[in-house]
Amino acid sequence: MSESKISTSQLAKLRECSAKELFNQLKRAGYINRSDESWVLTEIGAKFGGEYVQHSKFGQFIVWPANLLIDEQLSSSKHLSATQLGERLNLSAKRINQLLSELGWIQKTDQGWMVTPTGLTHGAQQKVDSESEQHFVTWHETVVRNKRLRQSVVEYRGQDADANATxxxxxxxxxxxxxxxxxxxxxxxxxxxxxxxxxxxxxxxxxxxxxxxxxxxxxxxxxxxxxxxxxxxxxxxxxxxxxxxxxxxxxxxxxxxxxxxxxxxxxxxxxxxxxxxxxxxxxxxxxxx
CATH class of the missing domain: 3.40.960.10 (VSR Endonuclease)
Structure with a gap:
């Protein structure tokens, strides 16, 4: 384990709150996401100092700086549907889903769009329509600023990719x-x-x-x-x-x-x-x- 970093449970004790409360706060801020079996560190969480460690007894888990900053503005961010994300990027929901699929963040199945492990690292949430029972994916609002998604939009539109190179x-x-x-x-x-x-x-x-x-x-x-x-x-x-x-x-x-x-x-x-x-x-x- 990184000497200067501690587990989420240890961080919760340091902040005098329950581990469940801290996990939920980190999830709202987009620092972590939930898969079927475990917590997933997102790219946003990694930027704020989160990292995976492997323990011989407890397996893989996430550690954080003891002085971790949880951005309150990110915590208030909402999740966007493909339609809402498309409105932000001036593309149709269909085209957004195609680009997200090409990036490997979602995949098309008979049940609808399913999130991939990579999609979880970008704040994706798996949803099911209560009426049609079709699956769809929503996204943490910060994905709008993701440079790889924006690069894909630029390349799809045929705009000057060199001028927008990262x-x-x-x-x-x-x-x-x-x-x-x-x-x-x-x-x-x-x-x-x-x-x-x-x-x-x-x-x-x-x-x-x-x-x-x-x-x-x-x-x-x-x-x-x-x-x-x-x-x-x-x-x-x-x-x-x-x-x-x-x-x-x-x-x-x-x-x-x-x-x-x-x-x-x-x-x-x-x-x-x-x-x-x-x-x-x-x-x-x-x-x-």
């Missing part, structure tokens, strides 16, 4: 490692191995995005994103060979932290995609030709 390091990265290899579907990728992966996906009829920003606050690109299965493909190599163990561990931790589905490919697997990828993709409901 981090100029992306531009310098892409300049340093220029994408010079043109794939069959018109993507430009940086390495021969990425070209082989991209062409394999295209020839097998699998819709995919290349160099997709992960839908999180920090800047981290994924190699490939397959929206139909909400799964990412990460190739652990570049034009110089395998990546370092430290870099692989760093990126893996990001995927694990946000519970993103991940398929990993290594340098020695590139010439075995026909044997490797179909079974790995089927785990996420994706079937290759």
């Amino acid at each position: 981090n100029k390091s992306f531009a310098s990265f892409q300049h340093k490692f220029a994408a010079k290899h043109r794939t069959l579907d018109g993507h430009y990728v940086r390495t021969q191995a990425e070209l082989i992966i991209d062409n394999w996906l295209y020839m097998n009829g699998i819709v995919h995005a290349y160099d997709r920003q992960l839908p999180i606050e920090q800047d981290q690109l994924s190699d490939f994103y397959l929206p139909s299965g909400k799964v990412y493909i990460q190739y652990w190599g570049d034009e110089h060979g395998p990546l370092s163990d430290q870099e692989i561990d760093r990126v893996r931790q990001i995927y694990q932290q946000y519970q993103f589905s991940l398929i990993e490919l290594f340098v020695d697997e590139i010439d075995k995609l026909d044997q490797i990828l179909p079974s790995r993709l089927r785990e996420y409901g994706i079937h290759a030709y």
Whole structure:
């Protein structure tokens, strides 16, 4: 456990209130969210110093700075439906749900829209219509300011994405490692191995995005994103060979932290995609030709 941080129960004792009362206060402020089984730390909560720790006896739980500030303005925030969120961002509810689905925060089922584990980290609440029994999702008001959602809106509208970029390091990265290899579907990728992966996906009829920003606050690109299965493909190599163990561990931790589905490919697997990828993709409901 972080030496300077304490559990929610310990923080409640320090503030002379019940743990239940503090959990509810943190939930209203959007610092934590509730899944079926446990409390989930949101990106807002992480910004205010919350973090997960793993305990040998008690498992995973959230710790906070002893002097945690709970923003009262956030506590008064209301939850927005897709229609209300669309009004804030000047898009229809249908388009908002499509963008949220593409980000991997919700998914469409026969029962309606269902929140994903990633959606919980952005303050989503699962709801059921009492009359139609259809499921839908509402959102903590702070999602309106989420930079990844706003970036998706900008990109969807075809506005100047470069002018609205959140981090100029992306531009310098892409300049340093220029994408010079043109794939069959018109993507430009940086390495021969990425070209082989991209062409394999295209020839097998699998819709995919290349160099997709992960839908999180920090800047981290994924190699490939397959929206139909909400799964990412990460190739652990570049034009110089395998990546370092430290870099692989760093990126893996990001995927694990946000519970993103991940398929990993290594340098020695590139010439075995026909044997490797179909079974790995089927785990996420994706079937290759």
